[in-house]
Amino acid sequence: MLQVISPIMRVIEIPMLALQRMLGINKLAWVFLFPNLLLFGLFAFLPVILNVVYATTGGDNVLLADRPYVGPRNFATLIDCSNYLDPNSCREDKFWRAVWNTSWFVTLQVGMMVAFSLLTAVILNGEIRARGFFRSVFFFPVLLSPVVVALIWKWILQREGVLNAFLDWTGIGGFNWLVDAQWAFGWSVFISVWAHMGFYTLILLAGLQAIPRDVYDAATMDRASPWRTFRRITLPLLAPTMLVVLVLALIKGVQTFDEIYAFTGGGPGTATTFIIQYIYEEGFAGAPRLFGLAAAASLLVALVLILLTLVQLWANRKNANG
Amino acid sequence: MAKVISFLTATRGKGRLHWTDWVSYTYLAVGIFLMFGPVIWLVLSSFKTQNELDRFPPRFLPYAQETVELDGFDDPLIVFTVSEASESELAGETVAQTRRAAGRAEVVRLDDPDTRVRLPAVDLQAIESVSFATENYTQLFERFNFLRFLWNSTFITVTATLLMLLVNSMAAFALSKYEFRGRTTVLLLVIGTLMIPQTVVLVPLFLIVTELGMFNSLWGVIIPGAATPTGVFLLRQYMITIPDEILDAARMDKASEWKIFWRIIVPLSAPAIAVLAILAIMWRWNDFLWPLIVLTRTENFTLQLALNSFQGELQTDWASLLAMTVLTLLPIAAVFMFLQKYIATGIASTGGK
Structure with missing residues (x-):
């Protein structure tokens, strides 16, 4: 590997040296920053601006010049609803279904995620053998x-799968899990917690290990019960880490797409269609490709995510300051 | 045995197991079952023949019916024993089945392939043994363009990781070792990109990538994600700790700034770069939504896309699907086994993506 890279680096050195002579050492910083900033500009900041353009234009053409300006009509379409609690009364009912599905999903998923990660982290932080193994x-x-x-x-979970075989054996009887709207939703929450809780457990475990030992020793001296120790010492001292975990889980929860799309395809019906899948389908999978609607919906999601990210940065700061 | 029990029941501090220890170990045991069980089941299932996969209730280990090749028959024949209760003359013997229709089977003795005997199919008992159906794997290479998908995934992962390491470490170097006007602004910009995940700019990103001629090209997946705020911060945090005196000494020796970066800063930041490399490999190998939008032609599919599209087409062909799933999971599993310590620290220190 190094044999390939070294000559490339030596070639890059020639223009870099020329630039260094021209600009001086301190201005060379901009040259080092250039590729990164170019990429950020092209693939992060420019898209944000273009997103606004897309959201305010209509038609199914991807080229901006061919898109007629429609003002806030896309947003109006999205929020045109006589009763927000009932997606059927909305003009863009699929959007509202996705919004409600995502809200429920995030509530349940984040709740379970934090609860189980905390439980696991506390147990892993106890005096157990083979902690490294269990952590992995x-x-x-x-x-x-x-x-x-x-x-x-x-x-x-398939009809003739191992879970149904087990349920048949116990006498409860099998069930076609992913065909039932509520079960499909429940299993979606479950697999998403299954797949990601280890990540949050790791963060919480690091938080727990940062709590000084002598606080617990003092509690033992005072004969505090384990439950009392947990509630009065662990939880308050872990609160900043918990906040970080909570916000991170929310940010990722809102953006849930991949697993569930591959798992249920958003179905049955729209039972597990979440907001990112709505954006994907409006913009890229359906015909006509309603880029305007997709962009308008993305901006609404972005708004939520920006708020959450600001909370995250604030929480991180608080955590770092102790 | 006593040793094992004392090992299992010992605790670090106290002598005996407290009830809370029992609760902990029970929880962990359930955890192992829930976390490992599904993956083990996947791997075992991927070695089962389609017949065995269709069986309900399923068996734990992969079994296969024994077959035999006899002269005069093109295909291997399935071997059965004829039950002792059979009224046929072959009762108790081992036979090969040549045909089966309407509840009756036509069989031959293994040493006498020319004499065909008919008997009720219920008299036949299959001979089975544990056997791993590796043909599930080999047929992937024959029936699908599997190598192509593997190559696409590998190319994207390797190129994107190298590019990301280079671009991000250059930026981190500038932000940690130079005093220049506008540095704070740049740092704020980098933090700003944290708030723009790919998921919310899909439409304009698609336009830009198309305009740059990267639609349906692997570069369309590689380049947009090459600069990451996480990477810049992770590397900058580390590079700040490298003493400036080293740089000054190199400058005295007339080393160019690029040489300082490449020969001093990069090697000294190796631990942080390694952590970022592992994260990048993971992100790229598992990436799904953006490749799904950019790569629409089958020959450009990554393994993840191929897997997803085949699960729609091959609803009933679980044998291929499961084998492909295992192969997709394998590289990450290998990385994890060798480097799990770094992965854990890496993820804990960056807070994910």
Whole structure:
């Protein structure tokens, strides 16, 4: 590997040296920054601006010049609803279904995620053997690709799958899980927690290990019960880390797409269609390709994510300052 | 045995197991089952023949019916034992089945392939043994363009990771080792990109990539993600700790700035670069939504896309699907086994993507 890279680096050195002579050492910083900033500009900042252009133009053409200006009409279409609690009364009912699905999903998923990661982290932080091994047991699904996670569970949950075989054996009887809207939704929450909880467990475990030992020693001296120790010492001292985990889980939860798309395809019906899948389908999978609607919906999601990210940065800061 | 029990029941501090320890170990045992179980089941299933996969209830290990090749028959024949209760003259013997229709089977003795005997199919008992159907894997290479998908995934992962390391470490170097006007602004810009995940700019990103001629090209997947705020911050945090005196000494020796970057900063930041490399490999190998939008032609598919599109087409062909899933998971599993310590620290220190 190094044999390939070294000559390339030596070639780059020639123009870099020329630039260094021209600009001086301190201005060379901009040259080092250039590729990164160019990429950020092209693929992050420019898209944000263009997103606004797309959201305010109509038609199914991707080229901006061929898109007629329609003002806020795309947003109006999205929020045209006589009763927001009932997607059927909305003009863009699929959007509202996706919004409600995502809201429910995020609430349940984040709640379970934080609860189980905390429980696992507390247990792993206790005096147990082979802690490293158990830590990786809970962590390794984080590395699996979303499609792999989806297929693993589809194989288990299919009509003639191993779960149904087990349920038949116990006498409860099998069930066609992914055909039922509520079960499909429930399993979506489950596999998403299964796949990601190791990540949050790791962060919480680091938080727990940062709590000084002597605080617990003092609690033991005072004969505090384990539950009391947990509630009065662990939880308050872990609160900043918990906040980070909560916000991170929310940010990722809102953007849930891959696993569930491969797992249920958003179905049955629209039972597991979430907001990113709505954007994907409006803009790229359906015909006509409603880029305007997709962009308008993205801007609404972006708004939520920006708020959450600001909270995250604030939480990180708070965490770092102790 | 006593040793094992004392190992299992010992705790670090106290002598005996407290009830909370029992709760902990029970939880962990359930955890192992829930976390490992599905993956083990996937791997075992991927070695089963289609017949065995269709079986309900399924068996834990992959079994296969024994077959035999006899003269005068093109295909291997399935071997059965005829049950002792059979009224046929072959009761108790081992036979090969040549035909089966309407509840009756036509069989031959293994040493006498020319004499065909008919008997009720219920008299036949299959002979099975544990056997791993590796043909599930080999047929992937014959029936699908599997090598193509593997190559696409590998090319994207390797190129994107190298590019990302170079671009991000250059930026991190500038932001950690130079005093220049506008540095704070740049840092704020980098933080700003944290708020723009790919998922919310899909439409304009698609336009830009198309305009640059990278639609349906692997570069369309590689380049847009090459600069990451996470990478810049991770490397900058590390590079700040490298003493400036080293740089000054190199400058005294008339080393160019590029040489300082390449020969001093990059090697000294190796631990941070390694962590970022592992994260990048993971992200790229598992990437799904953006490749799904950019790569629409089958020959450009990555493994993840191929897997997803085949699960629609091959609803019933679980044998191929499961084998492909295992192969997709394998590289990441290998990386994890060798480098799990770095992955854990890397993820804990960056807070993910």
